[in-house]
Amino acid sequence: MDNTKDTVRKPSRRGFAAMDPERRREIARRGGASVPSEKRSFAQNRDLAADAGRKGGAASRGGGRRRAPTA
Numbered sequence: 001m002d003n004t005k006d007t008v009r010k011p012s013r014r015g016f017a018a019m020d021p022e023r024r025r026e027i028a029r030r031g032g033a034s035v036p037s038e039k040r041s042f043a044q045n046r047d048l049a050a051d052a053g054r055k056g057g058a059a060s061r062g063g064g065r066r067r068a069p070t071a
Helices: 021-030 046-059
Strands: none
């Protein structure tokens, strides 16, 4: 008998899933260290970050609270 339907296939492990946990921690520890500080504009300018967040919220097409219709 051929039980191919009943066998469970494991997905192939690629990327971070294939790495050992210590290697993943090492990469995560670095964080954004590869980005030079002069390129991190939001970290240096709060107003720029606030404006970007405001624009993103205004451009969003959902996910926010909806006001109840007024009668």
